[in-house]
Amino acid sequence: MNKNFIELDNGYGTVYRFEIVEKIPAGFYVWNIPDPGFLPVATDLRPGDPEDFNVNTASLKAIKMDPAEVKILIHAAGYGIKTKKAAETAIKRQPKSGYMLRKKQLAEAALPILEKITA
DSSP: OTEEEEEEEEEEOOOOEEESSSOOOTEEEOOOOOOOEEEEEEEBSSTOOOTOOOOOOOGOOOEEOHHHHHHHHHHHTEEETOSSHHHHHHSSSSSSSSSHHHHHHHHHHHHHHHHHHOO
């Protein structure tokens, strides 16, 4: 296996191949699939299409990180905090529900990490 790639078996017969990178490339976001020690990042098949939730599995990337930081980012991504911009937006908003308050708290935890790893 090439040391510039890792493979992750989803447990359902699909093996994803991730290129190891240092920073989140432009146009990519945190893909909230758990993998301790690596942060998976992806792009959509049709970027810019708000109805397209299909990950482009041909261009997957991953960043080697502290598992605690990966856990924070994966949890935040589950609330829609998948990019630095999304974290900044969530922090600026006044939460009007428990869900939005939790999203803001996760964004506050995720933003310093995202600032370090966003290109």
